[in-house]
Amino acid sequence: MIDKASSVASVRFDEPLAAHTSWRVGGAADVFFTPRTVASVTEFLAHRVDGPLFWLGLGSNVLVRDGGVRGTVIATAGGLLGLAVAGDDIYAEAGVPLAKVARFAVDRGYQGLEFFAGIPGTVGGALAMNAGASGSETWNFVTSVETIDRAGVVRVRTPRDFTIRYRHVEGPFEEWFLAARFHLQQGDPAFGRQRIKEYLAIRNKTQPMQTANAGSVFRNPPGDFAARLIEHAGLKGVCEGGARVSARHANFIINEGHAKACDIERLIARIQARVQECAGIVLEPEVRIVGDPL
Numbered sequence: 001m002i003d004k005a006s007s008v009a010s011v012r013f014d015e016p017l018a019a020h021t022s023w024r025v026g027g028a029a030d031v032f033f034t035p036r037t038v039a040s041v042t043e044f045l046a047h048r049v050d051g052p053l054f055w056l057g058l059g060s061n062v063l064v065r066d067g068g069v070r071g072t073v074i075a076t077a078g079g080l081l082g083l084a085v086a087g088d089d090i091y092a093e094a095g096v097p098l099a100k101v102a103r104f105a106v107d108r109g110y111q112g113l114e115f116f117a118g119i120p121g122t123v124g125g126a127l128a129m130n131a132g133a134s135g136s137e138t139w140n141f142v143t144s145v146e147t148i149d150r151a152g153v154v155r156v157r158t159p160r161d162f163t164i165r166y167r168h169v170e171g172p173f174e175e176w177f178l179a180a181r182f183h184l185q186q187g188d189p190a191f192g193r194q195r196i197k198e199y200l201a202i203r204n205k206t207q208p209m210q211t212a213n214a215g216s217v218f219r220n221p222p223g224d225f226a227a228r229l230i231e232h233a234g235l236k237g238v239c240e241g242g243a244r245v246s247a248r249h250a251n252f253i254i255n256e257g258h259a260k261a262c263d264i265e266r267l268i269a270r271i272q273a274r275v276q277e278c279a280g281i282v283l284e285p286e287v288r289i290v291g292d293p294l
Contacts, residue, residue: 009033009034009035009036009037009040009043009044009079010033010034011031011032011033011034011044012031012032012034013030013031013032014028014029014030015028015029015031015032015073016028017029017032017056017059017064017068017069017073017291018064020032020056020059020075020077021056021059021060021062021063021064021214022058022059022060022120022212022213022214022215023059023063023212023213023214023253023255023259023261023264024212024255024259025063025064025066025255025259025260025261025264026063026064026065026066026068026069026261026291027064027065027066027067027068027069027261027291027292027294028068028069029054029068029069029071029072029073030051030068030069030070030071030072031049031071031072031073032072032073032075033072033073033074033075034075034078034079035074035076035079035080036078036079036080037079037080038080038082038093038146038148038154038178038179040079041074041080041148041152041178042148042152042154043152044074044152045148045149045150045151045152046151046152048151049072049150050071051070051071051072052069052070052071052072053071053072053074053150053174053176054069054071054072054073054074054290055073055074055076055094055124055128055176055177056073056074056075056076056077057075057076057077057094057095057121057122057124057125058077058097058120058121058122058125059077060120060121060125060214060215061121061125061129061131061214061215061286061287061288062214062287062288062289062290063214063261063264063265063268063287063288063289063290064261064290064291065261065262065265065289065290065291065292065293065294066260066261066262066291066293066294067291067292067293067294068291068292069290069291069292070291070292074176076094076095076122076124077095077122078095079095080093080094080095080096080124080178080179081093081095081096082096082179083096083100083101083104085108086181088183089143089181089182089183089184090104090105090108090110090113090181090182090184091179091180091181092104092123092179092180092182093123093178093179094122094123094124094127094176094177094178094179095122095123095124096122096123097121097122098116098117098119098120098121098122098123098126098131099116099117099118099119099120101113101116101123101182102114102115102116102117102196103117103196105182105184105192106187106189106192106193106195106196107189108189109186109187109188109189110184110185110186110187110192111184111185111186111187111188111191111192111195112136112140112141112182112184112185112187113141113182113184114192114195114196114199115132115133115134115136115199117196117199117200118133118134118199118200118202118203119131119132119133119215120215121215123177123179123180124176124177124178126138127139127142127145127169127177127180128169128177129167129168129169129286129288130164130165130166130167130168130169131167132166132167133199134199134202137166139159139162139164139169141182141183141184142159142180142181142182142183143158143159143181143182143183144156144157144158144180144181145157145158145177145178145179145180145181146177146178146179146180147171147172147175147176147177147178148175148176148178149172149174149175149176150174154178155175157171157172157175166219166220167219167286206248206249207246207248207249207252208246208248208249208252208254211246211252211254211255211256212254212255212257213246213252213253213254213255214253214287215252215286215287216251216252216286216287217251217252217253217268217271217285217286217287218230218251218271218283218284218285218286219283219284219285219286221281221283221284224281225251226250226251226283227249227250227251228250229275229278229279229281229283230245230250230251230271230275230283231250232278232279233271233274233275233277233278233279234274235250235270235271235274235275236250238267238270238271239256239267240263240264240266240267240270241258241259241260241262241263241266242255242256242257242258242259242260242263243255243256243259243263243264243266243267244256244267245267245271253267253268260294261291262293262294265289268285268287268289271283
């Protein structure tokens with residue numbers, strides 16, 4: 001078993017997840033494993049981890065309920081940070097922040113992933129949900145991925161092994177992403193850096209960046225925008241407990257400092273009900289809701 005005091009990886013028990021999510025809410029994980037390398041993940045899983053497994057990156061795009069998560073959380077933030085040029089591809093491990101991938105690619109003369117700069121997540125999360133922005137999506141650039149299963153077996157797979165749609169990815173049962181190769185075109189680094197600045201400027205202008213939030217809460221329905229529907233339903237600024245619909249961007253819910261996960265979940269349900277009443281559209285959450293109620 002991996003040494004709990006090892007610099008390679010750590011295991012903690014009853015770890016509060018509010019400290020590891022961008023909404024700053026959520027109960028404790030039974031087991032909280034932080035790997036540093038792919039080898040440490042393989043070793044950990046090879047010892048037959050019982051119970052559910054949940055992979056966590058930077059903690060954006062997820063709502064952990066107040067009762068916490070049963071089983072094991074594998075937290076890649078701060079680990080699995082391999083990032084390199086591999087032939088004509090960029091190779092990035094699951095824990096690398098997307099903004100870092102964007103800068104790395106541009107600095108080495110590649111273009112296409114500049115939109116990553118405005119997404120507050122990791123490579124693993126982007127692969128799992130086909131993260132996107134400004135008309136671009138993660139899997140448009142993926143040539144292959146490395147996955148790991150519950151027994152610690154690592155495989156190389158291609159996009160053909162997955163069903164990929166807007167903000168949705170389905171693949172082999174109980175396999176999780178370790179890394180990906182992104183195939184990009186050559187480009188002018190100066191142009192790429194300017195595009196990154198533009199993406200960040202748009203993000204800072206339109207999104208509530210200085211608040212505790214999880215990014216966009218709902219998927220955009222076909223031919224429309226969730227934010228427009230929520231605003232049209234008169235829900236900007238509406239509160240449930242310590243959770244509020246952002247006045248800057250209606251598809252964001254912010255934690256005003258004292259929210260609980262149940263406040264956010266109630267507000268999500270309230271938004272869905274009101275938008276369906278006003279527009280006849282059922283908004284689908286983009287955020288993943290996990291764990292047990294208190």
